[in-house]
Amino acid sequence: MANDDTHQAPPEDGGQGIPAPSGAANLIDTDYVIGQDNIKSSKFGIDFDLHGKVFTFSALVILIFVVLTLALPDQMGPLFAGAKGWLTNNLSWVFLLAANIFVILTVALIFTPLGKVRLGGADAKPDFSYAGWFAMLFAAGMGIGLMFYGVSEPMTHFGTSVNGGSWAPLAGAEGDTDGAIRLSMASTIYHWGLHPWGTYAVVALALALFSYNKGLPLTMRSIFYPVLGERIWGWPGHVIDILAVFATLFGLATSLGLGATQASAGLEYLFGIPNNNVTMVLLILGITIVALGSVVAGVDKGVQRLSQLNMTLAFLLLFFVIGVGPTLAIATGFFDNLLAYFQELPALSMPFGRDDSNFVGGWTAFYWAWWISWSPFVGMFIARVSRGRSVREFLIAVLLVPMLVSVLWMTAFGSTAIDQLLAGFEGARDAANELQLFEMLGQLPLSAVTSFVGIVLVLVFFITSSDSGSLVIDSITAGGKVDAPKPQRIFWALIEGFIAIALLLGGGLEALQAAVLTTGLPFALILLVGCYSIVKGLMSEPRG
Amino acid sequence: MFQHIMVPVDLAHMDTLEPALGVVADMARHYDANITYVGITTGTPSSVARTPGEYEQKLEAFAQQRHSVHGRPVTAKVYQSPDPIANMDDLLVDAVDDTNADLVIMATHLPRSLDAIIPANGDKVAARTSSSIFLVRAPQDK
Numbered sequence: 220m221a222n223d224d225t226h227q228a229p230p231e232d233g234g235q236g237i238p239a240p241s242g243a244a245n246l247i248d249t250d251y252v253i254g255q256d257n258i259k260s261s262k263f264g265i266d267f268d269l270h271g272k273v274f275t276f277s278a279l280v281i282l283i284f285v286v287l288t289l290a291l292p293d294q295m296g297p298l299f300a301g302a303k304g305w306l307t308n309n310l311s312w313v314f315l316l317a318a319n320i321f322v323i324l325t326v327a328l329i330f331t332p333l334g335k336v337r338l339g340g341a342d343a344k345p346d347f348s349y350a351g352w353f354a355m356l357f358a359a360g361m362g363i364g365l366m367f368y369g370v371s372e373p374m375t376h377f378g379t380s381v382n383g384g385s386w387a388p389l390a391g392a393e394g395d396t397d398g399a400i401r402l403s404m405a406s407t408i409y410h411w412g413l414h415p416w417g418t419y420a421v422v423a424l425a426l427a428l429f430s431y432n433k434g435l436p437l438t439m440r441s442i443f444y445p446v447l448g449e450r451i452w453g454w455p456g457h458v459i460d461i462l463a464v465f466a467t468l469f470g471l472a473t474s475l476g477l478g479a480t481q482a483s484a485g486l487e488y489l490f491g492i493p494n495n496n497v498t499m500v501l502l503i504l505g506i507t508i509v510a511l512g513s514v515v516a517g518v519d520k521g522v523q524r525l526s527q528l529n530m531t532l533a534f535l536l537l538f539f540v541i542g543v544g545p546t547l548a549i550a551t552g553f554f555d556n557l558l559a560y561f562q563e564l565p566a567l568s569m570p571f572g573r574d575d576s577n578f579v580g581g582w583t584a585f586y587w588a589w590w591i592s593w594s595p596f597v598g599m600f601i602a603r604v605s606r607g608r609s610v611r612e613f614l615i616a617v618l619l620v621p622m623l624v625s626v627l628w629m630t631a632f633g634s635t636a637i638d639q640l641l642a643g644f645e646g647a648r649d650a651a652n653e654l655q656l657f658e659m660l661g662q663l664p665l666s667a668v669t670s671f672v673g674i675v676l677v678l679v680f681f682i683t684s685s686d687s688g689s690l691v692i693d694s695i696t697a698g699g700k701v702d703a704p705k706p707q708r709i710f711w712a713l714i715e716g717f718i719a720i721a722l723l724l725g726g727g728l729e730a731l732q733a734a735v736l737t738t739g740l741p742f743a744l745i746l747l748v749g750c751y752s753i754v755k756g757l758m759s760e761p762r763g
Numbered sequence: 764m765f766q767h768i769m770v771p772v773d774l775a776h777m778d779t780l781e782p783a784l785g786v787v788a789d790m791a792r793h794y795d796a797n798i799t800y801v802g803i804t805t806g807t808p809s810s811v812a813r814t815p816g817e818y819e820q821k822l823e824a825f826a827q828q829r830h831s832v833h834g835r836p837v838t839a840k841v842y843q844s845p846d847p848i849a850n851m852d853d854l855l856v857d858a859v860d861d862t863n864a865d866l867v868i869m870a871t872h873l874p875r876s877l878d879a880i881i882p883a884n885g886d887k888v889a890a891r892t893s894s895s896i897f898l899v900r901a902p903q904d905k
Binding site for chain 1: 775805806807808809810813814815816844845846847848849850872881
């Protein structure tokens with residue numbers, strides 16, 4: 220089973236063998252040379268350097284899915300939707316249980332001596348400042364979702380909680396307004412708090428550890444080394460990487476398509492710009508062009524700067540809502556909601572014996588499948604920018620800080636919207652999902668400005684997802700190389716935009732999004748292996 | 764005329780480097796110049812080295828091997844970057860400043876249509892430094 224043939228790296232004195240990354244670390248002894256299965260050429264003046272099998276089969280699988288979804292929309296749509304429904308309803312316990320394990324492990328690691336291990340070796344220095352690093356973590360992780368669900372989710376849970384029933388979290392608090400507010404905020408924060416970030420943290424930590432400290436390539440297959448050993452270089456590894464490319468590309472393309480639909484609705488609401496296919500295609504093209512510029516400029520000058528711009532705008536909007544909204548209620552609500560979240564956490568995360576089955580299947584398991592299917596992309600990107608951080612520092616930044624930001628964000632946007640509803644404004648509650656944020660902002664001063672900032676934020680969050688996603692896919696299909704030729708990353712950014720446009724015009728965005736969700740199941744199992752690998756990998760690392 | 768020659772080296776593509784290395788040896792001997800070989804690596808494992816430390820060792824060994832060919836004093840300098848492909852130009856410009864080189868000799872490819880979008884590194888370095896830049900074409904491009 221487990222492969223134990225690691226060796227203590229010799230000191231950096233020119234001795235035999237491979238020197239440690241930066242200071243003491245424990246490299247895995249393998250003969251595999253990164254890129255040995257790659258195909259390299261510079262035909263037509265365009266350089267490329269690709270993993271033959273992973274690239275070819277990923278491209279084929281992607282092509283087949285797009286063609287099938289476009290050619291047989293009536294068959295494929297219900298098939299994917301059925302598979303998604305079956306998974307989230309019948310196997311919700313798998314998702315809940317797995318996500319609980321991710322959270323318990325990642326929180327526990329913060330407090331154990333293993334938290335002292337440094338990614339990249341004991342003397343490694345971080346590549347990015349705290350501000351740049353955190354902005355990138357957050358923008359890749361969930362930025363866009365907070366824009367759409369910050370108002371929508373607390374309002375929905377509040378509505379179901381007041382009425383009670385199996386769609387209400389923990390069967391609701393029928394007729395009890397204060398109880399319903401408390402439950403709605405606790406369950407929203409539950410979906411945006413420790414569990415999603417714990418999921419990302421498992422993938423990111425496993426990849427960072429096995430790449431920076433163990434010397435394996437930065438691709439999903441490396442997580443499996445403690446279990447599969449040298450077999451990860453063969454088909455078992457190829458399949459894991461192909462699955463990661465599939466989930467990342469379709470996750471991004473479908474989000475891009477659905478996001479364009481929502482942004483277009485927002486533009487019509489704000490400026491009266493016609494909400495049609497032309498607007499949506501132009502939006503996708505615009506996002507893709509800026510994302511192209513960003514991938515060419517690279518992680519430091521492209522992704523990092525856009526993420527920082529996004530964070531600045533997001534915090535300005537957040538503080539504006541706190542300032543002009545019910546400030547005192549938000550301030551006290553922050554602590555009340557945090558407390559309610561921790562009090563309800565055991566009940567909300569219980570995988571068995573629930574009497575709110577629709578809430579568990581339709582909300583929690585759906586979210587968990589979504590976070591898990593996104594975890595290869597987000598986790599890999601987080602790993603890429605986290606060299607030089609200690610495990611403890613890493614987990615605090617990837618787990619605890621985003622959780623607190625989510626609590627503040629959901630409290631500010633959700634409480635304000637619920638406050639408006641209780642004061643008699645029903646516009647936000649009755650609006651379509653994508654417009655609820657703008658309806659809520661419409662009740663506050665300077666709504667033309669804040670709504671515009673909201674639209675810009677939505678678009679830039681899409682750009683930062685698109686560019687970091689292209690870098691991730693490029694690296695996986697290049698066999699773990701992060702220094703593959705530039706045209707490859709351009710290729711992936713373009714493909715993402717084209718697939719989004721094809722599915723938008725031809726139909727099938729929702730069908731493919733359902734297909735992406737079904738990858739949540741295999742990845743849940745992959746991530747459980749990741750948990751084992753993390754512990755095993757950290758145990759063999761020098762601490763200090 | 765020249766006292767310090769800087770030579771960017773891509774250890775993953777030694778074949779394309781060969782003609783430039785011959786020019787470096789000739790120029791260094793002609794001007795009695797010192798040479799700094801500059802390499803850029805990732806923090807993640809790459810095809811050349813599994814750790815930045817291993818990359819440094821390999822570049823140092825390469826520099827010493829070149830010293831045995833041309834006999835001029837050599838140093839090796841490694842820059843590490845999370846995205847070396849995108850940051851190449853900036854890092855090379857920094858390296859020119861850091862090494863105080865008055866001549867940069869680097870391998871390059873023939874002009875191609877893609878240069879309009881992604882200019883050759885030599886173009887960028889020449890545009891942004893005051894040192895002399897000598898670009899050497901790879902023979903297979905001719």
